[in-house]
Amino acid sequence: MSINPFKVDELRNEFLRSNDVESFYSSYKKGAFPELDEMSTIELWDDLAEYNVAPDFRIRRLALVASNVPKKSKLLDVGVGWGEIIPMLEDRNITEYVGIDFSEKIINKLSQKHKNHRLLNTTLDQLDEPFDVVLALEVCEHILATNIMSFYQSVQERLNPKGKFIISVPVYENLENITLKCPNCGHRHSKMGHVRSYTPELIKAELEMAGFKILKSSFIYTSFSNSFFGLTKMAIVNVGLFILRMAKISPLNIVIVAEKDN
DSSP states (O other): OOOOOOHHHHHHHHHHHHHHHHHHTTTTTTEEEEEEEOOOOOOHHHHTTTTTOOOOOHHHHHHHHTSSSSTTTEEESSSHHHHHHHHHHHHEEEEEEEOOOOHHHHHHHHHOTTTSSEEESOOGGOOOOEEEEEETTTTTSOOOOHHHHHHHHHHOOOOOEEEEEEEEEEBBBOOGEEEEEEEOOEEEEEEEEEOOBBBBHHHHHHHTTTTTEEEEEEEEESOOSSSHHHHHHHHHHHHHHHHHHHOOOOEEEEEEEEEOOO
């Protein structure tokens, strides 16, 4: 029986719910299940380099991440993207910021704007220096499951003892609905290059499998802030949805602070 590659992460979640640890671990081996093609290409991110719309929820997510970065840390930002977090980190008195991205166009653009920081057109495995904090914000959903453990291992190798790994990923994303398929050649294309569909349980299980200790996690919602007022407002709306027998509001992203467990 063939398995829809878009449903494989649902299957991993089922393994977690049934406590089938062996099947969960095995699902990350090459050839165990079908995968989507790589979609997060240099060409895609070169095209997105000029994108300058910063929705409120993204700024709130980055601010939450920055607030969890220990002050005066040496920090590596993997997949720096549009770099909106850099001024937020400067407010945390980061002693040294290094941002990397495989898009030369993105790096060139940010290097002109942030001349006091190291911005490198390279990949994680090409670095050999240690850091107090590594950020991977909206990165893991671009990495195939059969490559994700190698990525986590590279992060481990570049973290100082008890170093912090802070990540964010979209959750509850209907990947199949946002992926287009060419009717002629069959090639699949995702506007943002996503190849994974995470739940909070799945991303946490991956991190723990990779040897990280989860310290805390927070959700980001599209229309509700993480302030007391914002969360109270959302709780009231959820009560109304419950009365109407409608699904409660789902988070858009999860932010996780993990620690190198050694």
